[in-house]
Amino acid sequence: MGRLEEKVAFVTAAGGAIAGATARQFGEEGAAVACVDIVEENVKETAADIEAAGGKAIAITCDVTDEAAVKDAIDKTASTFGKLDIVFNAAAFPDPLLPLHELDLDIWRKTFDVNITGMFIVTKHAIPHMLEAGSGSFINISSIYGARSARKRPAYCSSKGAVRMLSKSIAVDYAEHNIRANSILPGPIETPRLLVANKNMDDVIERHRPHLPAARLGQPEEIAQTAVFLASDESSFMSGNDCFVDGAYNAL
Numbered sequence: 189m190g191r192l193e194e195k196v197a198f199v200t201a202a203g204g205a206i207a208g209a210t211a212r213q214f215g216e217e218g219a220a221v222a223c224v225d226i227v228e229e230n231v232k233e234t235a236a237d238i239e240a241a242g243g244k245a246i247a248i249t250c251d252v253t254d255e256a257a258v259k260d261a262i263d264k265t266a267s268t269f270g271k272l273d274i275v276f277n278a279a280a281f282p283d284p285l286l287p288l289h290e291l292d293l294d295i296w297r298k299t300f301d302v303n304i305t306g307m308f309i310v311t312k313h314a315i316p317h318m319l320e321a322g323s324g325s326f327i328n329i330s331s332i333y334g335a336r337s338a339r340k341r342p343a344y345c346s347s348k349g350a351v352r353m354l355s356k357s358i359a360v361d362y363a364e365h366n367i368r369a370n371s372i373l374p375g376p377i378e379t380p381r382l383l384v385a386n387k388n389m390d391d392v393i394e395r396h397r398p399h400l401p402a403a404r405l406g407q408p409e410e411i412a413q414t415a416v417f418l419a420s421d422e423s424s425f426m427s428g429n430d431c432f433v434d435g436a437y438n439a440l
C-alpha cells in the first residue's frame with residue numbers, strides 16, 4: 189500500500205523540477221495526480237512518467253493566474269478522479285535579480301500574480317471539493333527567502349513571505365473542516381532555476397556556502413518526500429506550519 193493510496197492530488201508547476209519530482213512521488217505513493225503547468229510539453233512528460241510507472245495521471249495545461257482556466261482544471265480533476273484531497277501549489281515567476289528601484293512595476297505585479305494570487309485562485313476553487321470530501325491538505329511552496337531576505341529579490345522575497353501567511357490563514361479558517369495547510373520553505377535546491385543567476389552549480393554552492401553547513405544543495409526529491417508526508421494522514425495534526433527543508437540554512 190502506498191502512503192497516498194485512494195487520494196487525488198492537484199500539482200501546479202508539475203512541468204518543473206520540484207513539483208515534477210513531487211507529482212512523480214505522489215504517483216508512486218498511490219495518488220491519482222493532475223499535473224498542471226503553463227508549459228504543455230513538460231507537464232505531459234510528467235504525467236506520462238507517472239503512467240509509465242503504473243500510476244494514474246492527467247496533464248492539464250493551465251496558467252494559475254487565469255481563474256476560469258483554474259476552475260476548469262480543478263473541476264476536470266474532480267470529475268476524472270472522483271474527488272480532490274491534496275493541492276501542491278508551486279508555480280512561480282522567474283523574476284530577474286534587480287534592486288527595488290530598478291524593478292519595473294510590471295515585473296513586481298507579475299511575480300505577485302503568479303506566486304501568490306495564483307495560489308489564492310487555486311485554493312479558492314479547490315476548497316469546495318475538499319469541503320465536500322470532508323478533508324484536504326494544501327502544501328504551498330514558499331522559500332527560505334520567505335523567511336529571510338536575499339539581495340536583489342524584493343518581489344520574490346515579499347511574495348514568498350505572503351505564501352506563508354496565506355497558508356496559515358487557510359489552516360486557521362478551515363481547521364474545523366479537517367482541511368490543513370502547510371508551507372514548505374526549501375533552501376537552495378539543485379534545479380535549472382538556480383542557473384538564472386549563477387554560472388553553474390559549484391557557483392551556487394560557493395555563493396550560499398555561509399548558510400550551507402552540509403556544503404551541498406538539496407535535491408527536488410527531498411522536497412517531494414516532505415510533501416508526501418504533509419499530504420498523507422501521517423501529518424494529520426500538522427497545520428499552519430513553516431516547514432524548512434534547507435539543510436540547516438535558516439539555522440546558521
Ligand SMILES: NC(=O)c1ccc[n+]([C@@H]2O[C@H](COP(=O)([O-])OP(=O)(O)OC[C@H]3O[C@@H](n4cnc5c(N)ncnc54)[C@H](O)[C@@H]3O)[C@@H](O)[C@H]2O)c1
Pocket residue numbers: 200201202203204205206207224225226227230250251252253278279280281302306329330331332373374375376377378379380381382
Ligand atoms: N530551486 C530552488 O532552489 C528553490 C528554492 C526555494 C523555493 N523554490 C520554489 O519552488 C518552486 C518550484 O521551483 P523549481 O526550482 O522547481 O522551478 P522550475 O522553474 O523548474 O519550475 C517552475 C514551474 O512553474 C511553471 N509556471 C510558471 N508560471 C506558471 C503559471 N502562471 N501557471 C502555471 N505554471 C507556471 C513553469 O512552467 C515551471 O514548470 C517555486 O515556487 C520556487 O519559487 C525553489
